[in-house]
Amino acid sequence: MDVFEAVDSRMSCRWFLDKPVEPAIVRDLIARAARAASGGNLQPWQVYALTGAPLGELKRQVAAFIAGRDARHIDAEYPIYPAVLWEPYKGRRDYHGVQLYGALNIDRSDAAARLRQYERNLEFFNAPVALFIAIDRRLGPGQWADLGGYIHALMYLARGYGLDTCPQESWARIHEVVRPFVGMPGEQMLFCAVAIGYGDHAHPANSFRAPRAALDEFCTFMGFE
Numbered sequence: 001m002d003v004f005e006a007v008d009s010r011m012s013c014r015w016f017l018d019k020p021v022e023p024a025i026v027r028d029l030i031a032r033a034a035r036a037a038s039g040g041n042l043q044p045w046q047v048y049a050l051t052g053a054p055l056g057e058l059k060r061q062v063a064a065f066i067a068g069r070d071a072r073h074i075d076a077e078y079p080i081y082p083a084v085l086w087e088p089y090k091g092r093r094d095y096h097g098v099q100l101y102g103a104l105n106i107d108r109s110d111a112a113a114r115l116r117q118y119e120r121n122l123e124f125f126n127a128p129v130a131l132f133i134a135i136d137r138r139l140g141p142g143q144w145a146d147l148g149g150y151i152h153a154l155m156y157l158a159r160g161y162g163l164d165t166c167p168q169e170s171w172a173r174i175h176e177v178v179r180p181f182v183g184m185p186g187e188q189m190l191f192c193a194v195a196i197g198y199g200d201h202a203h204p205a206n207s208f209r210a211p212r213a214a215l216d217e218f219c220t221f222m223g224f225e
């Protein structure tokens with residue numbers, strides 16, 4: 001697979017097959033992704049990788065933690081989104097919900113089913129491998145942007161192994177459980193998780209591609225004509 005195909009074929013996978021990933025592949029992905037650029041070569045990413053029994057135990061603890069509450073309203077340690085979104089961002093986010101819940105045949109009015117689908121985030125969508133991506137809380141926006149570079153390097157490399165991924169900020173809300181479980185020191189903040197596995201491409205949750213804005217909506221060209 002070349003780099004163009006890796007970029008084109010990456011999608012946020014929201015259901016994975018019951019198929020384990022070779023541990024050596026996971027280690028290789030985590031190591032190679034660190035070739036990502038970072039300002040001043042700070043390499044600010046901190047990664048916690050889980051599979052097997054520890055992952056199962058974490059999922060059990062999280063299920064107990066969210067039982068009887070709405071996991072969508074638990075506070076992360078950082079504001080995942082502004083409290084109110086505006087255009088064009090609001091429309092894009094709304095359309096993402098229309099696509100996802102439409103693919104799953106979940107009606108807008110079916111609050112219980114929508115919550116249940118959100119909770120699948122906290123089961124890693126059945127993925128056999130989970131990463132938590134954390135950062136030293138004293139670092140700033142430049143280093144947070146570097147985390148995005150690391151995560152994307154990892155997601156594209158995963159395609160090279162035929163693996164699928166889902167970056168998951170929803171896990172930032174679960175820091176109270178994740179932190180002690182993985183032994184994350186107090187100076188680190190949980191940014192997100194990344195689910196890794198072999199995607200179930202017959203599953204309705206993986207049946208759509210999220211659109212992108214037209215080039216002229218986000219790029220100003222000068223001197224190219």
Ligand SMILES: Cc1cc2nc3c(=O)[nH]c(=O)nc-3n(C[C@H](O)[C@H](O)[C@H](O)COP(=O)(O)O)c2cc1C
Pocket residue numbers: 010011012013014096121166167168169170171192209210
């Ligand atoms: C940092 C980050 C966090 C995300 N968190 C979640 C999440 O918690 N749950 C989820 O289902 N998708 C999550 N996504 C996936 C986005 O919804 C997805 O990237 C976007 O809709 C574009 O779709 P695509 O990745 O399939 O191209 C996240 C993406 C990023 C980059």
